[in-house]
Amino acid sequence: MSIEVGSKVQGKVTGITNFGAFVELSEGSTGLVHISEVADNYVKDINEHLKVGDQVEVKVINVEKDGKIGLSIKKAKETQQPQRPRHNGPRNNRNDQRNQNKTENFEQKMNRFLKDSEDRLSSLKRNTESKRGGRGARRG
Numbered sequence: 001m002s003i004e005v006g007s008k009v010q011g012k013v014t015g016i017t018n019f020g021a022f023v024e025l026s027e028g029s030t031g032l033v034h035i036s037e038v039a040d041n042y043v044k045d046i047n048e049h050l051k052v053g054d055q056v057e058v059k060v061i062n063v064e065k066d067g068k069i070g071l072s073i074k075k076a077k078e079t080q081q082p083q084r085p086r087h088n089g090p091r092n093n094r095n096d097q098r099n100q101n102k103t104e105n106f107e108q109k110m111n112r113f114l115k116d117s118e119d120r121l122s123s124l125k126r127n128t129e130s131k132r133g134g135r136g137a138r139r140g
Contacts, residue, residue, distance in 0.1 A: 003025065003027060003029060003031075003060055003063060003069060004060065004063075005060050005061065005062060005063060006059070006060065007059070007060050008057055008058070008059050008060075008076050009025050009026060009027075009057070009058060009060065010025075010026055010055060010056070010057055010058075011023035011024055011025045011026065011031070011055070011056055011057075011058055011071070012024050012053065012054070012055055012056075013050050013051065013052055013053060013054045013056060014030065014052065015052065016046055016047060016050060016051075016052060017046075018035075018046070019034065019035055020032050020033050020034040020035045020037075020038075020046065021033045021035075021038070021046060021050050023056060023058055023071055025058075025069070029067075029069060030069070031058070031060070031068075031069030031070065031071040032068070032069070032070060032071060033050075033056075033058060033071045033072065033073055034070070034072075037061070037070075037071065037072035037073060037074055037075065038050065038073050038074065039073070039074055040074050040077075056073055057073070057076045057077075058071040058072060058073055058076050059071065059072050059073075059075040059076040061075060
């Protein structure tokens with residue numbers, strides 16, 4: 001069976017890098033799961049999600065002419081879970097609320113990150129200017 005885009009296959013994690021994980025597929029070929037394709041949420045450290053030797057189900061998202069295979073774990077999971085209709089009424093299921101909060105809070109998290117980043121940058125500039133003799137400092 002050849003590897004086709006869109007097919008789901010089982011594989012074994014054979015290596016982990018800072019940008020993704022290499023997965024050996026049942027046909028003996030190896031593909032890469034990019035770190036952005038590991039989970040639905042942001043993955044800072046791939047080692048928190050995968051370990052060498054893990055058996056994973058992946059979806060083939062692309063096959064390059066040079067033989068490189070792009071894989072996705074999160075897209076393989078998406079097709080397994082039935083999509084529930086969205087409604088604006090109260091939710092009783094705690095998992096639904098957690099998933100909804102993750103998507104709702106992305107912009108809030110991004111805004112907080114930008115604010116923290118700007119605060120750190122201004123603090124860094126303030127500290128380095130005083131050490132270099134920035135604006136108005138006497139030279140002698």
